[in-house]
Amino acid sequence: MCGSTTTRRPAPTRVMSRLVLHLALAAYCLGSVGAFMWYLMTSLKTNTEFFSESPWALPADPQWGNYLDAWNSGIGGFFFNSLYVTVLSVTIGLFISLMASYALARIPFRGSQALLILFVVGMMLPAFGALIPLYLLLRDIGLLGTLNGLVVVYIAVQIPLNVFLLRGFMVSMPRELEEAAYVDGASPFRTFVSVIIPQSMPMVVSLAVLNTLNIWNEFVLALVLLPRSESYTVPIGLLGLAIQAEYSAQWVQLFAGLILTSIPMLVLFAIAQERIARGLTFGGMKG
Amino acid sequence: MKTRRYGIIDRQKRRMLIPFLLPALVLYGAITLYPGISTFYMSVMDWGGVGDPVFIGLDNFTRLVRDPTLIKAAGNTFFYVVVGGFILFPLAITFALATKSLRRGKLYRFLILAPIALSVTTAALLWKFAFNPNFGFVGDVFAALGLEALSSWEWLGEPSTALFIVVLASVWHGIGIWMLFFISAIERVPPELREAAILDGANAFQVFRHITFPLIWEMTRTLIILWIIQASQAFGFIIAMTNGGPLGATEVIGTYLYKQAFVQFEYGYAAAVAIVLSLVVVTLTVISRRIGRRGEGVEY
DSSP states (O other), X not given: OHHHXXXXXXOHHHHHHHHHHHHHHHHHHHHHHHHXXXXXXXXXSOXXXXXXXXXXXXXXXXXXXXXXXXXXXXXXXXXXXXXXXXXXXHXXXXXXXXXXXXXXXXXXXXXXXXXXXXXXXXXXXXXXXXXXXXXHHHHHTTOTTOHHHXXXXXXXXXXXXXXXXXXXXXXXXXXXXXXXXXXXXXXXXXXXXXIIHHHHHHHHHHHHHHHHHHHHXXXXXXXXXXXXXXXOOHHHHHHHHHHHHHHHOOHXXXXXXXXXXXXXXXXHHHHSHHHHHHHHHHHHHTO | OHHHHTHHHHHHHHTTHHHHHHHHHHHHIIIIIHHHXXXXXXXXXXXXXXXXXXXXXXXXXXXXXXXXXXXXXXHHHHHHHHHHHHXXXXXXXXXXXXXXXXXXXXXXXXXXXXGGGSOHHHHHHHHHHHTOTTTOSHHHHHHHTTOHHHHTOOTTTSHHHHHHHHHHHXXXXXXXXXXXHHHHHHHTSOHHHHHHHHHTTOOHHHHIIIIIHHHHHHHHHHHHHHHHHHHTTOOHHHHHHTTXXXXXXXXXXXXXXXXXXXXXXXXXXXXXXXXXXXXHHHHHHHHHHHHHHHSTTOOO
């Protein structure tokens, strides 16, 4: 595309404006990468180096032990809490959403449209609108401060967007395979598991990636619903450690922890960039 | 028509209706709808979480229009929305156009989007520490540029700059998504139009001004409302970077609501704040959907 336009107008102003754009973008990206490199280098320094040397000085002797210290300072626990919460809520959330989407997309019944609208309304409600009663509800049923309580909440908050997108996907799926399964005498549940779910896989994988990213990094609900440090997930745990660092001065360990806990999602992002990009354009639109 | 043709199958399928819908409906109802509705109930109560709530009518709402801290928080939220928007939109449109037309565009796009993989906490702390005058690198950058006065400035410790830095950090974190929105909007502009304009001798800026921009304007309006919705609920970056300080300079509606509810235990009053915030957000969402639907076959 750039070829066709440049051949038409090889004017020097065009070359100049391209150069300016390149420089501006490169500067911006360099800023981002530089900031992250600073994180990375700091995570390998000693606390004395961190305060005495220039921020750009390379670590004299890379302190890989910082990562071990970070892991043992609580981040290991936060990591497994996040893993538990993310895996459970993403898989269960997707399965429940698949079932509901199937009912809404492929079973004709009165009120199907109204139910869909009810789910779509959920995409509009801001988290703050439900936060306080949700906190009290979990407190009353004894799930406040437990990982399982957070799992239940995370499953629920994913449902509207998942149902909205999965239903849309299922409506446009060809009917032949499903009908063939019924003609062969398969039960509706059997058909759902062996025909509908495999056919929905492209959308399921995109949503799984997007949900994983969202839940691994979720902040507001975890902050409110997990008041005790032993059940912290990574984002809240890191915040706690950052506040502690003001007193303990264990800065480099904190930096190591921040890097360490970013790795899973950075890897996921590098692998599934296109899917995340597509999912975010949908997910962001929910408002 | 279809129901008649596949009558038996549909009857068989309809038996699955309740078991298939129930889990989603129960969870959604209990975790989203029920709390959403009870916020209304709580907003007309005086309640600290223990004992019985006392009905006080609209007192919570009359209190919030006279609460100076809340008014300041609303002003800060407004700053967040406006200043953030003025930084976000020009930058996101530029990124979208530039990464589409330049070589290496894909690499830039990857790097611009990458921060979204970091959690709010990590991204917020990254810039909080970077702007720290004692050990951050931003001060050294200013020193290297010869701006000594700025090199020791307490960016997040001074009320005059703290909110601006928080806005910058959160724009940095999320801008990739907005760039993607604009890329998909620009891709809907028929290339013939742009090529015709170029043949007529229009330069890049004229093409953008007279062809691309008018055609993405509908979508841009929707995105602006989407930004207002998001920014009016700003929370994570503020909690992680400044926790509302210094001297309330970065307190926004979200953080104020959170503190009223979970630090002061003023559930009724916090619920009233939540209702006002939610009404604003829901109204804007409905408006954005209206606009979005009017746009030429825009798909979400």
